[in-house]
Amino acid sequence: SERFAQFKLVLLGESAVGKSSLVNRFAKDRFDEFRQSTIGAAFLTQSVRLEPDTVIKFEIWDTAGQERYKSLAPMYYRNANCAVVVFDLTSSTSLGRAKSWVKELQLQASDNIVIALAANKADLTSKRQVDREEAAEYAREAGLLYFETSAKTGESVKEMFKAIAERMPIE
Numbered sequence: 001s002e003r004f005a006q007f008k009l010v011l012l013g014e015s016a017v018g019k020s021s022l023v024n025r026f027a028k029d030r031f032d033e034f035r036q037s038t039i040g041a042a043f044l045t046q047s048v049r050l051e052p053d054t055v056i057k058f059e060i061w062d063t064a065g066q067e068r069y070k071s072l073a074p075m076y077y078r079n080a081n082c083a084v085v086v087f088d089l090t091s092s093t094s095l096g097r098a099k100s101w102v103k104e105l106q107l108q109a110s111d112n113i114v115i116a117l118a119a120n121k122a123d124l125t126s127k128r129q130v131d132r133e134e135a136a137e138y139a140r141e142a143g144l145l146y147f148e149t150s151a152k153t154g155e156s157v158k159e160m161f162k163a164i165a166e167r168m169p170i171e
């Protein structure tokens with residue numbers, strides 16, 4: 001018989017780092033170059049199958065990154081089982097913003113929340129501003145999963161959500 005469990009996942013990160021694009025890649029296996037920016041938050045679901053017989057369904061809250069929506073974020077992360085904090089590896093300031101989201105989650109969200117740090121836009125190699133070793137070392141120290149992703153090419157997107165699924169508590 002199959003085991004099934006669902007978990008709440010929240011995406012956080014500065015505006016335009018690719019949160020909605022990552023969710024779109026994961027849930028629909030698509031990338032649209034000209035997506036509208038998210039207003040408030042968007043809700044999607046997608047499941048991951050873990051061998052041999054487990055299905056993990058994610059209920060995903062894709063938040064807007066703009067400062068004016070910042071006060072809404074606690075509504076989305078409060079009961080979250082997991083979070084993907086996204087930055088754009090062509091922007092060092094977006095890594096700074098990601099670090100402050102991680103701090104906020106570690107202070108305010110559930111004690112056992114699983115957090116992944118996504119260094120997105122990995123396809124833009126020539127514009128990279130954030131060093132892989134530096135970001136991975138920060139993630140290790142902060143106890144985060146770390147993936148360099150591209151919503152555009154799909155690089156490491158499924159792998160990241162699967163790694164999160166594997167860390168969810170299931171009986």
Ligand code: GDP
Pocket residue numbers: 013014015016017018019020021022032033034035036037038065120121122123124149150151152153
């Ligand atoms: P959000 O505000 O964090 O939800 O960001 P969006 O998903 O709306 O993406 C912002 C912009 O970055 C859009 O123009 C996307 O097409 C682009 N983008 C998102 N992910 C990637 C990626 O992995 N590679 C590249 N080259 N562009 C991306």
Ligand code: MG
Pocket residue numbers: 019020021036037038062063064065
């Ligand atoms: Mg968005």
